[in-house]
Amino acid sequence: MSSDLSNLRNIGIVAHIDAGKTTTTERILFYTGKIHKHGDVHDGNTTTDFMVQERERGITIQSAAISCEWKGKSINIIDTPGHVDFTMEVERSLRVLDGAVCVFCAVGGVQPQSETVWRQADRYNVPRLAFVNKMDRMGADFARVVEELKNKLKANAVPIELPIGKEESFAGVIDLLKMKAITFDEASDGKNFTVGEIPAELKEEAELARSALVEEVANLDEGVMEAYLEKGDLTEEEMRPAIRRQVVAGKMVPVLCGTSLRDKGVQPLLDAICDYLPSPEDRPPVSATDLKSGDKVERKQNAGELLTALVFKISTDPYVGRLFFTRVYGGVLKKGANAYNPRTKKRERIMKIVRLFADAQQEVDELKAGDIGAVVGLKECTTGDTLCSEMKPCYLERITAPQPVMFMAIEPKSSADKEKLVDSMKALAAEDPTCQFREDEETGQTILSGMGELHLEILVDRLKREFKCAANTGKPMVSYLETITKESETSFTFDRELGGKRHAVGLRLSVKPLERGKGREIVLSREFRNQVTDKHLLECVEQGIADGISTGVLARFPMVDLCVECHEAQIVDPEVSDEVAFRSAAMMGFREAAEKAGAEFLEPIMKLEITTPPESVGEVLGDLNSRRGTIMDMEQRGDMQIVHAKVPLAKLFGYSTAIRSLTKGRASYSMEPDMFELAPKAVREEILCA
Secondary structure (H helix, E strand, O other), X not given: OOHHXXXXXXXXXXXXXXXXXHHHHHHHHHHOOOOOOOOOHHHOOOOOOOOHHHHHHOOOOOOEEEEEEEOOEEEEEEEOOOOHHHHHHHHHHHHHOOEEEEEEEOOOEOOHHHHHHHHHHHHOOOOEEEEEEOOOOOOOOHHHHHHXXXXXOOOOEEEOEEEEOOHHHOOEEEEOOOOEEXXXXXXXXOOOEEEEOOOHHHHHHHHHHHHHHHHHHHHHOHHHHHHHHHHOOOOHHHHHHHHHHHHHOOOOEEEEEOEOOOOEOHHXXXXXXXXXXXXXXXXXXXXXXXXXXXXEEEEOOOOOOOOEEEEEEEEEEOOOEXXXXXXXXXXXXXXXXXXXXXXXXXXXXXXEEEEEEOOEEEEEOEEEOOOEEEEEOOOOOOOOOEEEOOOOOEEEOOOOOOOOOEEEEEEEOOHHHHHHHHHHHHHHHHHOOOOEEEEOOOOOOXXXXXXXXXXXXXXXXXXXXXXXXXXXXXXXXXXXXXEOOOOEEEEEEEEEEEOOEEEEEEEEEEEEEOOOOOOEEEEEOHHHHHHOOOHHHHHHHHHHHHHHHHHOOOOOOOEOOEEEEEEEEEEOOOOOOXXXXXXXXXXXXXXXXXXXXXXXXXXXXXXXXXXXXXXXXXXXXXXXXXXXXXXXXXXXXXXXXXXXXXXXXXXXXXXXXHHHHHOOOOOEEEEEEEEEEEOOHHHHHHHHHO
């Protein structure tokens, strides 16, 4: 295995909105010499927030990839959004990364979106560091954030640094491995720092914290346990590799602190990224599925393996066209060579390969195992596709997109722009799997769906600015789902003449509800497969059922949490029991069975965290009750009251204005999707009458 691979770090910067991800990334680029003057989010001039919409709003919308070097290590960084509407960007970034830096606000602590990104990192077993940012802010409390990491996220959070001072007096950090104080020079934007002795008033606290760190490392790592039992202590040289082993194994989360905006604590964070987060060769072999046999296969992350790469994101560049962001797991992706796409069963020519520096690119000849870059010129590739060797084709697990929760009608300003609008929305949907559009058969309207009001607003803005396609839009509406509440069975016969030809077949189907969140299942029984042996006819049945599920039975919303099984076919004649008959019978038979199975609506429920002055709590709670909200719990954080609640999304339109009015502008809130729940009878009637 090449030594180059051991010096590579693929990391993501993830956090709740406004915790300081982009500012931290900007300082990393500044201290590694990648940029010579750092920008700031409020000035709209940061490197990774390069979209017009990002600079106008001061938020990250798209994940941006960028590379830098620190002390002989190459670091590929992906700066991700924190806003709940763009959670898919975090999902697909964590899918391809080897490690993550989770940034927490020293005042806000573990916030709702912090929990979401932590769960996403858990899902992909991504080792991580925690960086407690904004230590200079009023109300900053390092110890409280560490406790919240342990209690709320169930993380084995172990400080490897302590802050020197807090709030306005925050000056630097105590390195618990070296037992030295690091203070930063503000005049040089933090580039110059001093390593000295720990202040006398902090000596005892630092010794206690170091003892706790040493004890935790010794308990977790058998490699240093013997040395610890002999000496009762461990040296820095003994601890560093032991901490790395436990971080890579996911058993420990080192906690660091600083203030990125005030240029303090970022260089020790860079050291920790290099020292503790894994290289690609530290990660287990990637699991893939053999295209021919369906068996699971493993691909080790080295250049000697067969080519295995994942296209995890697509974006449109105004100069080079579509960029296909790719993580190479095995082998080498070479310019001018062919790669096989197992989904389309076609070869793709690799016309051009680039390394990414936010919105700039550097052309290269190849990407090796462990590398992240972008390919230009692929013809039929979509997000989640695998590029592999044609000799032994395999495919990696696809990236699943969350269900959109909001939609609105959209139409071109003039009829001449209709085709342009459709093409533009296709391009957006290819980039962003949570952006979906369809034509409503009943009204003829084009419906655009997304993850929230901001997401839809950004999509419409991008259509106007990037694609030069102005559109009229309706007001955003909640995207409900449909489900069933009981089992039912039906025998349905489709027998019609279409275009002068008869199409006829009978099907016996059943439907049954699944647990909430289980999705959709389509089962063709063994008896059915024995009757219908033609593979194309089986595919038509599955497609017909899928079409019925996607259009629902109550109000054309997609259906979830149900299992559809096809038991028996009554074939009239091979000539008339054709593909059209099977597909139509499957769709119409499913709809009949679902209508008998107590179809109901599911509404999206949001998890809310509201930070309010204590004197406004009564008004906030009363308002939540009027919105059909459920109060989960309340806690005190400094001099503010934190209210945790669950509220239907339909009742949260315009909430930012309402809460400002209730609290004279002093409260703030954040929300994230929590679950879908059966809608009350009144809501059902309201939807059906709309």
